Amino acid sequence: MANETGYSVAVLGATGAVGQQILKTLEDKDFPIKELKLLSSKRSAGKQITFKGENYTVEEAKPESFEGVDIGLFSAGGSVSKELAPEAVKRGTIVIDNTSAYRMDENVPLIVPEVNQEALKDHNGIIANPNCSTIQMVAALAPVRDKYGLKKVIVSTYQAVSGAGLSAVEEMKQQSQDILDGKKANPEILPVGGDKKHYQIAFNAIPQIDKFQDNGYTFEEMKMINETKKILEDKDLAVAATCVRLPVETGHSESVYIEVENGSPDVTELQEVLSAGDGITLKDNPAEQEYPMAVDSVGLPDVFVGRIRRDLDNDKGYHMWIVSDNLLKGAAYNTVQIAESLVRLDLIKK
């Protein structure tokens, strides 16, 4: 489809960490855009952003902003999505929402295109993009599940600060410089902007991402647990998560233990199944010290998998190390992939 006959696209949260990556991905993938609107909160309105060599002025997002918009890519926080997504849908926009606002809504498909693109057909105007840490794990687990079934998943995450926004990245850098200069860190944002206490992230590991729930798990951990079951359409899959924030700018890593249901593939077989998986790049050669790492994943859309090895006590148990750019496959790239799937499945009424 040529660009002059493309879609009217609005990016809400265009000035944020994920918004910027959405624009870059739309550019890189040459998504067919007829008209582009860059939207934000009142605070960021008026900023200038260049897209494909053209200058755009960011406008304040209002319900009317979505008149005539085919696809709205939302990443301006959950409360903004709660307010504006229904308004956009009312005006005929299909919203791909990158916040947690609608992910567990049973009327909203939660999509990782390589895994459950077909679920898009049941959409009611809003489509949810899963949490960053969920996307990369589910992308890697799907081909294993397809071949051997999946019984249990236990994940411990190693998550980058850019998942908490650009201000968290700045905080990490400032704290790092302060500590290298022999000064004290001055925590104001992390682990969670809106929470009561703030802790040093530089040269530390914080076992809290998002707020705590009554059951002792954080919301991030519950997202990984519930979203994984929803995307894999398997309520009985046992999923456990411990989510930890690290002083890494971009690139989430995950130490994942799984138990398969059928068979007991050897590592070579599992490596083959994973390398054949959509969007997965195997990087797994211990003899050559080859394994995925956060800094190597930055700017790439792949989900990298390595350190695959069989559990020494359970012949249906395996360990692996999954790494991906949390702003790309974990957010912006998956969002644009969902838009592409909508086009491919001819689900956008014009």
Add this chain to the structure above:
Amino acid sequence: MANETGYSVAVLGATGAVGQQILKTLEDKDFPIKELKLLSSKRSAGKQITFKGENYTVEEAKPESFEGVDIGLFSAGGSVSKELAPEAVKRGTIVIDNTSAYRMDENVPLIVPEVNQEALKDHNGIIANPNCSTIQMVAALAPVRDKYGLKKVIVSTYQAVSGAGLSAVEEMKQQSQDILDGKKANPEILPVGGDKKHYQIAFNAIPQIDKFQDNGYTFEEMKMINETKKILEDKDLAVAATCVRLPVETGHSESVYIEVENGSPDVTELQEVLSAGDGITLKDNPAEQEYPMAVDSVGLPDVFVGRIRRDLDNDKGYHMWIVSDNLLKGAAYNTVQIAESLVRLDLIKK
């Protein structure tokens, strides 16, 4: 026992990261020392070190250095221990070895005093101090095992660079500064000094500690697996480990999943069992964002445990977050504790 009637103690590797902490711990605990020898490689010999206000000159370690020495505290690397520990034992010294050289030797007790101090009675001159990441985990698991039995342990570690020595700490700081200055990092040591490839540790997470074994696990992972079984005296305990190096100066963190054998204690009961455990400090109040963190553990001998919660799918499964200063309880402090146990159990022939 008064100091004038104390022991002749030699510290081998006195100038290293762990050696320095051993001296500090001997000082803090006022261990009964009659005579102190500071030993090192030829390269570091001649350096001056102050202990309890007195100046000591570091001497090159030779077999004869151990004449008349009651207790030798070794932390100068595995090959040095292999060479000098038998020589020291021949001269009547009891060696407490902080390297991996003798840990899995069936004639050598592997000791975490709170857990298996009694095994010291079978020593044959050499006693091994476990790997740092093992010690803190086993210290936390022991009281749980004592009360409920233990079936399975799956750990993912978040390990500090000081575990790889002072030069690794310097490398991390230099790389951090270079990256903050917009320059490239220049990796020369980590993940493993003697391995083929070196990777950036600043603002990264490296899923390799120590060299890879033929089975795809690193030596560090196999140490955690085998040492845990040996210390807990349970060959059938299922233990799996994924060991990851972080840009943290000091303080190892561990995300640990366990399955107990008997009963299904609620979280409050488990918290009580853990706080009653020797050397354990519970820090577990999600409502107040209280949990252990690496930077808070530095300089303290405690093993901190928090984020205790029941698995949502297995009522015998629990998750917890275990943090300790890898140079203290993980190394120096445990080493000196072993020496104290030898005194307490009257196992040092004079």
